[in-house]
Amino acid sequence: xxxxxxxxxxxSASVGDRVTITCRASQDIRNDLGWYQQKPGKxxxxxxxxxxxxxxxxxxxxxxxxxxxxxxxxxxxLQPEDFATYYCLQHNSYPRTFGQGxxxxxx
Amino acid sequence: EVQLVxxxxxxxxxxxxxxLSCAASGFTFSNFAMHWVRQAPxxxxxxxxxxxxxxxxIYYADSLKGRFTISRDNxxxxxxxxxxxxxxxxxxxxxxxxxxxxTMVRGVPPDYWGQGTLVTVSS
Numbered sequence: 001x002x003x004x005x006x007x008x009x010x011x012s013a014s015v016g017d018r019v020t021i022t023c024r025a026s027q028d029i030r031n032d033l034g035w036y037q038q039k040p041g042k043x044x045x046x047x048x049x050x051x052x053x054x055x056x057x058x059x060x061x062x063x064x065x066x067x068x069x070x071x072x073x074x075x076x077x078l079q080p081e082d083f084a085t086y087y088c089l090q091h092n093s094y095p096r097t098f099g100q101g102x103x104x105x106x107x
Numbered sequence: 108e109v110q111l112v113x114x115x116x117x118x119x120x121x122x123x124x125x126x127l128s129c130a131a132s133g134f135t136f137s138n139f140a141m142h143w144v145r146q147a148p149x150x151x152x153x154x155x156x157x158x159x160x161x162x163x164x165i166y167y168a169d170s171l172k173g174r175f176t177i178s179r180d181n182x183x184x185x186x187x188x189x190x191x192x193x194x195x196x197x198x199x200x201x202x203x204x205x206x207x208x209x210t211m212v213r214g215v216p217p218d219y220w221g222q223g224t225l226v227t228v229s230s
Contacts, residue, residue, distance in 0.1 A: 001169075032213060033216075034215075034216030034217075036152075036216075038152075043202055043220035043221065043222055043223060044152065044202075044220055045220075046216060046217065046218050049215055049216050049218075050215070055218070087151065087152055089152075089154075089216050091206070091213065091214050091215065091216045092212070092213055093212045093213070094157065094166040094212055095154055095166065095167075095168050095169065096142070096154040096157065097154065098151060098152045098153065098154065099151075100151050101151040101152070
C-alpha cells in the first residue's frame with residue numbers, strides 16, 4: 001500500500017502569508033495526486049488534481065507542484081476564507097490513501 | 108447540475124447492519140467510478156471502497172475485513188454500501204464521491220462529493 005505522509009499537521013498563519021503544505025508518497029505515484037480543502041461540517045472540495053492542475057473556479061492563489069514522491073500545495077497569499085483543513089490524496093493505485101491532514105489556523 | 112445525495116445513516120448497535128445509499132443525478136452515472144470515503148468525528152478522511160462504472164472492479168480498505176459490500180445500480184443511478192458486523196470504530200460520516208477513471212486503478216481524484224450521512228455505532 002502507498003503511504004502518504006503530510007506535513008505539517010497544523011500551522012498558524014496570518015492573512016497575506018504564503019503557506020506551503022507537503023505530501024510525500026512512499027513510492028512513485030507519477031503525478032496522481034489531488035489536494036482538497038475541508039471546512040467543518042462540509043464535504044471536501046477539490047482544489048488541485050494531477051498534482052498541479054487547478055480546479056475550475058478555485059482562486060489562482062492556490063497552486064500545486066511536484067511529481068513521483070514529493071508534492072506541495074502552496075497558498076500564495078492566505079485569505080480569511082482559506083482557514084480550513086487540507087488533505088492530499090493519491091489516486092495512482094488502490095487502496096486510495098489520504099494524507100493525515102493539515103489544519104490551517106489563524107495566527 | 109451534478110448532485111450526490113447520501114442516505115441511510117443512523118444509530119445502530121454494535122454487531123448490527125446498515126445499508127447506505129447514494130443517489131446520483133446530473134451526469135452519466137455509468138461513466139464514473141464511485142467511492143465511499145468516511146470521516147470519524149474529529150479525524151481525517153479515510154477511503155473505504157470503490158467500484159468501477161460497470162461494477163467489474165471493486166476495491167475495499169483492508170481494515171474492513173469483508174464486513175462491507177459496495178454495489179451500484181446504473182439503471183437507477185444509485186450507489187450502495189452494505190455494512191455488516193458494525194463496530195464502534197465504524198462511527199463516521201460516510202461520503203460518496205465520483206471519479207473519472209483513467210485505467211482500472213488510476214483515475215482523476217473525485218471532483219463531486221455528497222454532503223455525507225452519519226453512522227453512529229453505539230449500544
